[in-house]
Amino acid sequence: MSDKKLFSEFPPVSTSQWEEQIAKDLKGADYEKKLVWRTNEGFPVRPYYRGENLAGLEYRNVLPGEFPYVRGNRNDANNWQVCQDFCVNDAKESNEKALDAIARGTDAIGFSICGKNLVQNIDVTALLKNICTGCNPVHFDVGINSANVLEAVINDAETKKCGAKGIRGSMFYDILGRIAVCGCFGADSDTVSSSIINMLYMTKELNGYRVIGVDAAHFQNSGATLVQELAISLAMGSDYLTILPNNAFPVAEIAKRMHFRYAIGSNYFMEIAKLRAARLLWANIVKAFDPDCGDAAYMYIHGETADWNMTVYDPYVNMLRTTTEAMSGAIAGVDSLWVRPFDAAYRNPDAFSERIARNQQIVLKEEAYMSKIVDPSAGSYYIENLTASIAENAWKLFLEIEDEGGYIAAMKKGVIQGQIKESAAKRRAAVASRKETLLGTNQYANTGEFMKDKIRDYRCAVSCSEEKFAETIEPFRLGEAFEDLRLKTERSGRRPKAFMLTIGNLAMRKARAGFACNFFSVAGFEVVDNNGFATVEEGVEAAVAANAEIIVLCSSDDEYPELAPQAVAATKDKGILVLAGYPKAIVEELKAAGIENFIFMGQNVLEALEKYQKMLGI
Numbered sequence: 001m002s003d004k005k006l007f008s009e010f011p012p013v014s015t016s017q018w019e020e021q022i023a024k025d026l027k028g029a030d031y032e033k034k035l036v037w038r039t040n041e042g043f044p045v046r047p048y049y050r051g052e053n054l055a056g057l058e059y060r061n062v063l064p065g066e067f068p069y070v071r072g073n074r075n076d077a078n079n080w081q082v083c084q085d086f087c088v089n090d091a092k093e094s095n096e097k098a099l100d101a102i103a104r105g106t107d108a109i110g111f112s113i114c115g116k117n118l119v120q121n122i123d124v125t126a127l128l129k130n131i132c133t134g135c136n137p138v139h140f141d142v143g144i145n146s147a148n149v150l151e152a153v154i155n156d157a158e159t160k161k162c163g164a165k166g167i168r169g170s171m172f173y174d175i176l177g178r179i180a181v182c183g184c185f186g187a188d189s190d191t192v193s194s195s196i197i198n199m200l201y202m203t204k205e206l207n208g209y210r211v212i213g214v215d216a217a218h219f220q221n222s223g224a225t226l227v228q229e230l231a232i233s234l235a236m237g238s239d240y241l242t243i244l245p246n247n248a249f250p251v252a253e254i255a256k257r258m259h260f261r262y263a264i265g266s267n268y269f270m271e272i273a274k275l276r277a278a279r280l281l282w283a284n285i286v287k288a289f290d291p292d293c294g295d296a297a298y299m300y301i302h303g304e305t306a307d308w309n310m311t312v313y314d315p316y317v318n319m320l321r322t323t324t325e326a327m328s329g330a331i332a333g334v335d336s337l338w339v340r341p342f343d344a345a346y347r348n349p350d351a352f353s354e355r356i357a358r359n360q361q362i363v364l365k366e367e368a369y370m371s372k373i374v375d376p377s378a379g380s381y382y383i384e385n386l387t388a389s390i391a392e393n394a395w396k397l398f399l400e401i402e403d404e405g406g407y408i409a410a411m412k413k414g415v416i417q418g419q420i421k422e423s424a425a426k427r428r429a430a431v432a433s434r435k436e437t438l439l440g441t442n443q444y445a446n447t448g449e450f451m452k453d454k455i456r457d458y459r460c461a462v463s464c465s466e467e468k469f470a471e472t473i474e475p476f477r478l479g480e481a482f483e484d485l486r487l488k489t490e491r492s493g494r495r496p497k498a499f500m501l502t503i504g505n506l507a508m509r510k511a512r513a514g515f516a517c518n519f520f521s522v523a524g525f526e527v528v529d530n531n532g533f534a535t536v537e538e539g540v541e542a543a544v545a546a547n548a549e550i551i552v553l554c555s556s557d558d559e560y561p562e563l564a565p566q567a568v569a570a571t572k573d574k575g576i577l578v579l580a581g582y583p584k585a586i587v588e589e590l591k592a593a594g595i596e597n598f599i600f601m602g603q604n605v606l607e608a609l610e611k612y613q614k615m616l617g618i
Contacts (some may be wrong), residue, residue, distance in 0.1 A: 015050055022047075040423065041227040044387045048483060057388055058521035059280055064333075064374040069298040070276050070374040070387065072333035074153045079371045080329075081336035082361040083302070084354065085110035091126040091240050094412055097354075103546040105354070105362045108137040108169070108336055113149075116128065116406070120145060137169040139336070141213075143457070146173040147195045150202055150211065160319040165205055170259055173199065175214035176236045181218055181475070183468030190432045193244075200249050200257060202331025208549060210259040210300060212240055217263035221307045221474040223424025225268070226274045227390060231397035232416055233260055234281055235407035238398075241289050242406065251289040252296035259300040259335075264325040266309055270376055271325065271448035273386035275301060275332035280391055303329035305339040310345040311479040311577035313486060314440025323360050330370045331362075331377050337361060345477060347456040349355035394430055411470040420473055431478045432606040442605065445486070445521040452490040481606055482522060485613070489524035492618045499548030499575075501539035503563060506532070508556035512580035516552045519599050523609040525550070529534045544574055549616060552599075557583040560590060568594035 026034060035047040046053075047108045054060060059068055072078065076523030084101045088111050098109045109131070113122055131138065133153065142149045150171045157164045175185045185192045199211040216233035224232070237258060245251050262279065264271050279299045286297040305325040310318050319342045329337045339357040341349035349357075365371045377383040384513040404410040411417070430436035437443045477483075498520040502509040509532060517527040528546055534541035536553075543551045551574070553560075553567045560583060560609065571577045579590065582600035599608060 008567045015052065018048070018050075039225075040389065040426070041225045041270075041393060043393055045386070045389075047115070049385050051381065053381055053385055054379075057384060060379075060384065064378075064568045065295060065531070067287070068280045070280040070283075071378055073279070073298045073300075073335065074333070074374055076374070077371060078330065078333055078374050078376070079365075080334050081108040082106050082358065082365065083108040083110050083139065083336045083338045084358055085112060085304075085338045087324070087348070088113045088122065088127065091123045095127050095129050095131070095395070098292070101354070101358060102131070102136055104358060106136075106358055110139045110141065110338060112141045113143075118146070122149075122303060124149060125156050128153070128156050132160060132162050133169055134160075134166035135168075137336075139170045139172060141172040143173070143178070143197065144192070146171045146211070147198045149203070150199050154202060163340050165207075167206060169207060170210040170213075171199060172213035172215070172216045172261065173211055174236075175237060176407060177213065177218055178214035179408065179470050180215075180222075180416075182466075182474050183472045184466040184472045187466060191490050196244060198250075200542060203257065210257050212244075212254070212258045214240070214258060214260045217304060217306075218473065218475065219420060220263035220265060222420055223308070223427050223476065224420045225423050226265075226270055227393045227397060228419055228423060229262070230274055230278055230281070230390065230394040232407065233262070233278070234285060234394065234398045235401040235410070237282060237404070238285055239407045241286070251286065252293045255286045255290075255293065255296040259302060261302045261304065262334075263306040263308070264303045265306040265328045266321050266325060268324050268328055269383055271328035272332045273383055275303070275329070275334065276377070276383075276387045277391035277394060279333075281395055286555060301332075301335040302336045303332075303336070305329075305340045307340065307344075307475070308477050309438065309479075310340065310436055310477055311441045312346045312455065312483045313479070314446050315342050315345065318345070319356060319360070319442050322357065324362060326360055327370070330364050333375060334445060340354075346451065346454060399531050414471050417471045417473055424474075424476070427478060428481070429604075432481070432604050433602060434605055435602075436478070438479045438482070442482045442522055444518060445524075447521045447524075447527065450490055451483075452487055455487075460540055485606065485609055486522070486524040489612060489618060494616075494618065495524065495526050496550060496612075496616050497528060497546060497548045498550040498552055498578075499543040499546055500530050500552050500554050501527045501536065501543060501567065502530050502532045502554045503534075503536060503539060504555035504559040509554045512554040513552070515601075516554060516578070516580045516599060519605065520550065520552075520609075520612075522605065523613065525612075536563055537570050538568040540567070540574060543571075549575050550578060550612065552578045552580055554580045557581065557586065561593075564590050564595050565593045576612070 037045045039045060059070045063075060064071040065073060084106045086094050088096055142148055154164045157167045178186045203209045203211055213235045214233050216229050219229045219232050241251050241254055244254050282299040283297040286293050305322040309321055322339050326337060326339050339351035339360050341357045343349055343353045401407060401410045404413060404415050412436055431438060431442055434442050440446060500513040500516060502513050513529050517529055521527050551571050553563060555563055569576055578597040578599055579595050582598045
């Protein structure tokens with residue numbers, strides 16, 4: 001057998017040689033503008049990375065399961081919990097759903113119980129009937145009544161074979177996260193403090209049971225960048241470690257009872273890097289409080305696919321979004337994961353959507369074998385550098401929040417809310433101008449789809465009677481404004497028709513007709529494309545015969561000076577004339593000829609379509 005090295009016929013290429021070739025290919029164009037991507041988080045990403053870019057990343061020299069846990073909390077496999085969440089309104093019904101999910105491959109169950117009266121009256125024994133909390137972890141999110149529900153869970157376990165000491169799961173009680181959505185703790189400070197302390201005492205002998213939640217998902221679902229989401233969550237965790245410890249519960253004990261919930265969005269590699277950076281930074285924070293913290297420094301992460309990019313229209317696309325998001329979570333090494341059902345944006349998920357959501361994870365585990373490899377992204381030049389960049393920027397923002405006095409103080413001052421509002425506004429603007437695409441919503445709409453009769457308002461409203469001391473953040477979905485636009489058309493009982501008056505240069509008229517059809521279909525308008533007309537008058541006659549209310553002139557910039565005046569004269573009182581394109585060199589000439597309406601790339605599509613609805617009396 002030859003000892004010749006594989007690929008030895010390919011000589012090594014240095015970075016300077018790569019850069020020299022890139023400079024040639026750019027032909028004088030600006031390297032930074034053409035090839036360097038600046039993220040929403042504000043840091044640059046290079047077009048390529050090499051081994052030398054890993055120099056100085058000290059955390060790479062540790063194994064999985066070792067401090068600072070950037071490579072994950074486990075050292076033998078990546079066996080995360082496949083979790084399925086249920087919003088509880090009826091204990092018996094939710095129990096039946098949970099048992100069915102367990103029978104079909106779910107590892108863990110999440111029960112979310114909304115409303116003070118419902119929580120107080122819920123029958124925990126009925127909810128947990130035939131569920132062994134020692135075999136299948138059960139995670140509860142019940143708010144201020146967490147201590148009472150925890151007591152009922154422990155009592156229920158005592159009556160079963162597993163016993164109380166064997167129960168697994170968590171009680172997600174996050175008083176600091178409640179500030180973000182309610183503007184207060186949800187109860188007076190003495191009540192919330194005693195509730196947490198009670199749960200810490202109740203779980204002192206329950207190894208691995210966590211009772212303090214840090215809900216970072218609120219922030220991403222309100223428009224925060226990944227760096228903001230991470231930095232704010234670290235500040236929340238730091239505040240818990242500052243305000244809770246006492247003689248009975250030192251920092252290490254508090255840290256062991258905490259778990260973090262992160263939204264996982266569609267920025268695939270960035271989300272992997274975010275979760276790795278989260279473990280790295282949290283481990284160092286806990287160690288700063290307690291140098292002998294040991295495994296208390298590792299961050300327990302529950303991931304859930306994001307809500308902000310889910311859509312009502314073309315909802316099956318949500319399956320594609322949640323699949324890549326679940327992959328990000330699995331590769332990053334989450335401890336548990338919930339995949340949001342594809343129809344969760346507009347109704348209470350049904351059995352089919354819950355099954356698909358569950359099976360997305362099971363396929364990743366059982367067919368893609370993602371549970372077999374610990375830290376599969378390790379050593380990737382790109383992901384390792386993203387991890388370092390996110391960690392650096394999140395740490396900088398974390399220190400800024402600490403300089404404000406910590407999370408609670410920064411929320412009271414409105415500092416955090418202001419930052420999130422700013423990033424949310426940028427995201428909304430990007431979607432409105434279609435710089436950011438939501439497939440089926442602001443681009444490539446399914447014109448034969450109607451949703452107004454399928455939407456059901458089922459979500460729990462968060463409320464409390466306590467006086468607010470902080471401004472709240474606003475969770476939203478990026479597609480809401482476009483969905484409202486289209487629903488407005490649906491509910492009007494009309495379906496305006498946009499007719500493509502295609503003429504002249506074949507390539508340009510086809511391209512612009514395609515753009516215009518996509519443009520108007522987003523608002524729920526009917527669009528009519530055409531192969532082309534010999535004259536403007538012929539096209540207008542066809543539009544009138546089709547009962548079109550909008551006539552879109554589609555041709556080339558060179559032909560518009562001649563065609564536009566003809567179109568203005570021919571369409572008088574016969575419909576709204578729109579020109580596809582915005583040729584800057586002749587736009588004033590076209591306006592002088594009578595063209596008032598233009599549609600073009602980079603335009604605020606949302607505002608334009610709202611204008612056309614108003615012109616049509618919708």
